[in-house]
Amino acid sequence: MAELHGISLNGHLTAMRSELESLESLYGFAVKKMYSGAENFDFSVRFHDKPAATPIGPAAGPHSQMVQNILLSFLGGSRIIELKTVQILDELEIPRPCIDMRNIGFNVEWSQEMKLADSYREYVTAWVLLHLLRESELLGIAKTDAFYDTIFDMSVGYDLRGIRSEPIHEWISNMLDGSQLIEGLLHSLPQEWSDLRNLDVPARVSESVTLSTFHGCPPQEIEGMVRHLIETYRVHVIVKMNPTLAGFEYVRDMLHNRLGYRHIELDKKAFEDDLQFTDAIPMLRRLQQVASDHGVHFGAKFTNTLVVRNTENIFKEKVQYLSGVPLHVISMNLMLKVREEMGAGFPVSFSAGIDKNNVVDALLCNMVPVTTCTDLLKKGGYTRLPAYLGNLKSVMEKNGVRDLQALIKLTGGSNDLALAGMNNARRLIPALQENERYHFKKNQSLPRKIGSQLKLFDCITCNICLPVCPNAANFNFPMPPVTLDLPLYRIEGKELTRIGTELFETQKDGQIANLADFCNDCGNCDTFCPEDGGPFNEKPRFFFSETSYRKNDGRNAFLITKSNKIEAVLGGKAYRLELLSETFIFSNGNVELELDEKGNCLNWKWLSGRKQSVDISLIPFASMRQILLGILNAPAGYAITLLRKK
Numbered sequence: 001m002a003e004l005h006g007i008s009l010n011g012h013l014t015a016m017r018s019e020l021e022s023l024e025s026l027y028g029f030a031v032k033k034m035y036s037g038a039e040n041f042d043f044s045v046r047f048h049d050k051p052a053a054t055p056i057g058p059a060a061g062p063h064s065q066m067v068q069n070i071l072l073s074f075l076g077g078s079r080i081i082e083l084k085t086v087q088i089l090d091e092l093e094i095p096r097p098c099i100d101m102r103n104i105g106f107n108v109e110w111s112q113e114m115k116l117a118d119s120y121r122e123y124v125t126a127w128v129l130l131h132l133l134r135e136s137e138l139l140g141i142a143k144t145d146a147f148y149d150t151i152f153d154m155s156v157g158y159d160l161r162g163i164r165s166e167p168i169h170e171w172i173s174n175m176l177d178g179s180q181l182i183e184g185l186l187h188s189l190p191q192e193w194s195d196l197r198n199l200d201v202p203a204r205v206s207e208s209v210t211l212s213t214f215h216g217c218p219p220q221e222i223e224g225m226v227r228h229l230i231e232t233y234r235v236h237v238i239v240k241m242n243p244t245l246a247g248f249e250y251v252r253d254m255l256h257n258r259l260g261y262r263h264i265e266l267d268k269k270a271f272e273d274d275l276q277f278t279d280a281i282p283m284l285r286r287l288q289q290v291a292s293d294h295g296v297h298f299g300a301k302f303t304n305t306l307v308v309r310n311t312e313n314i315f316k317e318k319v320q321y322l323s324g325v326p327l328h329v330i331s332m333n334l335m336l337k338v339r340e341e342m343g344a345g346f347p348v349s350f351s352a353g354i355d356k357n358n359v360v361d362a363l364l365c366n367m368v369p370v371t372t373c374t375d376l377l378k379k380g381g382y383t384r385l386p387a388y389l390g391n392l393k394s395v396m397e398k399n400g401v402r403d404l405q406a407l408i409k410l411t412g413g414s415n416d417l418a419l420a421g422m423n424n425a426r427r428l429i430p431a432l433q434e435n436e437r438y439h440f441k442k443n444q445s446l447p448r449k450i451g452s453q454l455k456l457f458d459c460i461t462c463n464i465c466l467p468v469c470p471n472a473a474n475f476n477f478p479m480p481p482v483t484l485d486l487p488l489y490r491i492e493g494k495e496l497t498r499i500g501t502e503l504f505e506t507q508k509d510g511q512i513a514n515l516a517d518f519c520n521d522c523g524n525c526d527t528f529c530p531e532d533g534g535p536f537n538e539k540p541r542f543f544f545s546e547t548s549y550r551k552n553d554g555r556n557a558f559l560i561t562k563s564n565k566i567e568a569v570l571g572g573k574a575y576r577l578e579l580l581s582e583t584f585i586f587s588n589g590n591v592e593l594e595l596d597e598k599g600n601c602l603n604w605k606w607l608s609g610r611k612q613s614v615d616i617s618l619i620p621f622a623s624m625r626q627i628l629l630g631i632l633n634a635p636a637g638y639a640i641t642l643l644r645k646k
């Protein structure tokens, strides 16, 4: 399985600054498309008594796992970041692919794919980086502006034993007081950023938890986990509800009869094993009391994904988890049903099929935060986020109000925010099932495929694979087209002879590549790439470090070791190339050749191995040379800066 490796705070800062200067973008997100606030409009909310500049954010998942993901979420306008769920088992083998976003959305994703300590480092690095972004005013927005107000919300799972374990205890304790790591990170800033070393970054990285429970988790265990979190850490807790809480008959009727997704097979047993509505309400009331006794907040999130049988051929597992538009209707109705029992003021957050078209209605129901995931895995990725807030602004303008709370009160016909939210929910939610945009007949189209196979170089260069990657692992770089008739050599003993030629040709001005240390083989770029094979499989895959490179699985692996040196593994064979002033030193492990730019051999020698007859193709030489020269001459985007660092 592909391993994720984060990079240092300094690496991010340097890459961000150089990309801003050379391309006016950050991690590929163009500055002119980023969320830049909305003058005279206030989208702010309070989440657990803390201010957040907007009410939206990524749901715990692929958009909140690594530093660049969190930054990209922020740049799109997210201000409540539900960090990817952590749990005690941090060496899980997650099946690949794990995301199927061809239309409505399925996944077999789980918790964090990094070690607990590495996840902690990623989250704290992102926390510090956001504060540095504010202090340095790199985005051109004054540091005093509430625009930056951002909340990190922990997400932990999945059972009481795991949550009580020492590693999770240490992890949560560190998130509650990250002063040591924050100090170390600030101290590591290089001289050019030394004025920021004494920046006051809050040590409390997060003070709330959204709890994720496993399917079939007994009610007493859910209650035990919430109690443990509140009583041990005095943190605010939101418990994520499973959509099975709506009941098998209700979900079947909604999914199959009203929305038309008859092909999706439900598992009745999963509904029977999960928390039942009659148990849930008393449990939520008891936990509200526990929270109140400890001076913290308690609420519920609607919802987790819905477990269904796997009837597609994307994943290997027997079950898969449904997200997207059908889940939106089920989860909104479930939220209303629970709130009718718990009261209008019961704190609720939301995630299920949220996109720019329904986010405003979800906000009108007074849910905080409203989070998103499936939509951000579609074409455009994080750049889809600013439209959420653009639509919120339009609705505010239309209603002649300037802040979100006033909008909720006005549309909900009450000066009591909670009541107004409830009124809106009662008005808006029953109508959802009639809206055709949630129906199967409107959600059947698949991403376009054109029937061609990706190769190492050249493709239709549509660049779709760049923003759909939640980890910003795909990038493009200029590489001038070239046609070369390369010599094919044979070496026998001490003799080198030219036995023919091979054509090396690239036709496009730009090439696509992948940052293997940021890529977890989730498969999402393959889904949206019009060609077959998957960019993350077929394109050059760059590793940042020797350590991760040495673990490569033989798929198009590249490592730039110095500004004039590159290594590669192509077709399972290892190669090295060094650029000298006018010639190149190329080796395939047992023979080293000095070549001119056309591949003519000037010198050669055996390195090791049995000195017998060997044919030497120079296609790897030309591939490595073109890539290295392309990277060295490219504008300093984040990927290029990180790769050229040596």
Ligand code: SF4
Residues within 6 Å of the ligand: 468, 469, 470, 471, 472, 473, 474, 514, 518, 519, 520, 521, 522, 523, 524, 525, 526, 536
């Ligand atoms: S490059 Fe593709 S496979 Fe890799 S993490 Fe990104 S979307 Fe997933």
Ligand code: SF4
Residues within 6 Å of the ligand: 454, 459, 460, 461, 462, 463, 464, 465, 466, 512, 528, 529, 530, 531, 535
């Ligand atoms: S790899 Fe696929 S998605 Fe990426 S630019 Fe090429 S054709 Fe487009």
